[in-house]
Amino acid sequence: MSVYSHEPLLPEMLTASCGVGLVRAGSHAPSQNGIDKESQPIRYYQAPSPSITLIGWAFNGVIEWSSLLGQCVAHKLLLLPSSTLQQRCGPTTNLPSSICFNTVSMAPKEITVESLEGLLYDDTKVKVAGVDVDGALRGKLISKDKFMSVAAEGFGFCSVIFGWDMHDMTYFRELKISNQENGYHDMIAVPDLQSYRRIPWEGHVPFFLVTFLDPDTREPICACPRGLLKTAVSKLEAEGYGAMAGAEYEFYQFKTPAGPHQATAAYLQNNPPQALPSLTEGMFGYSLTRPVHNQDYYYEIFDSCRDFRCGIEGWHTESGPGVFEAALEYGEIAQMADKASLFKYVVKSVATKHGITPCFMAKPRYGLPGNSGHMHVSIVDKAGKNMLARESKDESAKWSDISGLSDLGRHFLAGILEGLPDVMPLVAPTINSYKRLVENFWAPVTVSWGLEHRAASIRLIAPPTSKPGATRFEIRVPGADANPFFVLSAVLALGWRGVQKKLEIPCPPLGRGQDVGGTSDQGARLAKSLKEANRRFMAKESIAREVFGDDFVEHYGGTREHEIRLWDEAVTDWEVKSTAWRLAGLIVGFQEHILQAITLLAANVEVCDTLWVLANLREYVIMVTVPMEKSMRNTYEIMGSPPGPF
DSSP states (O other), X not given: OEEEEEOTTOOOOOOSSSOEEEEEOOSSOOOTTSOOTTOOOEEEEEOSSTTOOEEEEETTEEOOGGGHHHHHXXXXXXXXXXXXXXXXXXXXXXXXXXOOBOTTTOSBSSOOHHHHHHHTTTOSEEEEEEEOTTSOEEEXXXXXXXXXXXXXXXXEEEGGGGTBOTTSOBOSSOOSXXXXXXXXXXXXXXXXXXXXXXEGGGTTEEEEEEEEEOTTTOSBOTTOHHHHHHHHHHHHHTTTEEEEEEEEEEEEEEEOOXXXXXXXXXXXXXXXXXXXXXXXXXXXXXXXXXXXXXXXXXXXXXXXXXXXXXXXXXXXXXXXXXXEEEEEOOEEHHHHHHHHHHHHHHHHHHHHHTTEEEEOOSOOSTTSOOOBOOEEEEEEXXXXXXXXXXXXXXXXXXXXXXXXXXXXXXXXXXXXXXXXXXXXHHHSOSTTHHHHSSTXXXXXXXXXXXXXXXXXXXXXXXXXXXXGGGOEEEEOSOBTTSOHHHHHHHHHHHHHHHHHHTXXXXXXXXXXXXXXXXXXXXXXXXXXXXXXXXXXXXXTTOHHHHHHOHHHHHHHHHHHHHHHHHHHHOOOHHHHHHHHHHHHHHHHHHHHHHHHHHHXXXXXXXXXXXXXXXXXXXHHHHHHHHHHHHHHHHHHHHHOSOSSOO
């Protein structure tokens, strides 16, 4: 790899391969040969691989390929096409051997503290963020000087983000990591330099993820999502294996209401959530025309994800009003978890600009499908070979579904199936999660599996429906509300436990045409509520304790107890509606019974005075009860339809 020094007035700088040159533009337009007479000096890196062209070094700041166009704009650089390197400009020097470039992103394969100065040369600030137990990013903007001083050893970050819920309400029961006794002390947040990105919708400010360490042990704190997944991955790496993953997210989208309450949050303070209008109406999955109605938003999401290194592989409408689905580009499992978390960050950030509110709740609307968060997982060796695929078809397999699945894959599947009921709070973390996991809504509700079976908890994707190298498990239980780090940690930990213990698959596959709960479904029913799931998760004999340890189970289980208590104390609109409508029903019923009784009496009474009294009584009943009925019905026309029959 060489550095080419370019001086003013020299001919166009061209690359030796497929041809992109970068030239810094001055105040005048470039001349025909591509160099502006007022241009500033610039140096170029030519990468050694024929598939890589050129990286410009403007003011000593490396321009990353994934955000090259944005950087060109930011640094006033012009992209110039070329086929050959016509002239070398200036002397050639060698780069440090530690610097090399990835053919996909054109960023250094390994960023070091020493290379940061060049990487951030033209920057003044850096954004950093970590992930809390709910999967939310918690971070801040810091000066570049501050970042440079803490890049190696980390910096203090208040532990309270592990001591409160997603609404910043401290947990009812104080937990070990952060509490009053330890003063909500600081953790150590260590930047992961390999997570480097630039935020395209915020002026390409540099961005790094952090991992949270215990200040005394310098080990990841027990509840740090990135740390938990790193621990799970390290167990496979110790045996010479790795893991690949992919993620799919469905989510509803709503229009931000116009009017005096422009912000959705402010609007919802005075209006029910059902009043939010959907981005589009009706049910039409895989529509080519519906995205056209919001095409600027639709394409900006796709492009921003690409530029932010959480690229989308497939992007389409899903069945439901205003529902989109994204399949993210698969990759190494820890990086996939990062991408999944950052994908939501992209969507929420871009949506705000377009007056749209995305919703990743598992079940936002009654009577409609929920939002899934399916995860695909495979195991590979050091060379990247898929270890779930069988070399040749097993004609004597217990079930034909696993004839193409390796022995390691069978044990891995058995481990997931055996442990799934014990880790449900990790894959279905909220009260609302269990509204999605109900029969007849394309969501799994039992410990089940099957080859290409979309009703099962675990869908096996293997030959003959896929090529051997694409053999994988699709975990279909998680919703879009789940923390991707915890989901993937659970899959890896349970699956690897199955491999180590050589577990056997505990139940037969779902039969073709069989839905969950059918005659061929012999799997146990998964928890129907977070309370039930968390009780099993925290039990002394729980497999969760075996694979994650007591500290994590006690902390995370404590956070779910908090959620459960909030739900137990909540008075929902369903309860209010249900009671009010029953009262309205009693009034209507009372009126009808009284009128029937009066009519019956009037038909059998011959005394004129008595008839007159009864007739007036009838009018009185109507006068009193009809306005009450109308009042109740008018009230609940605003609140919505009744929750059920009277």
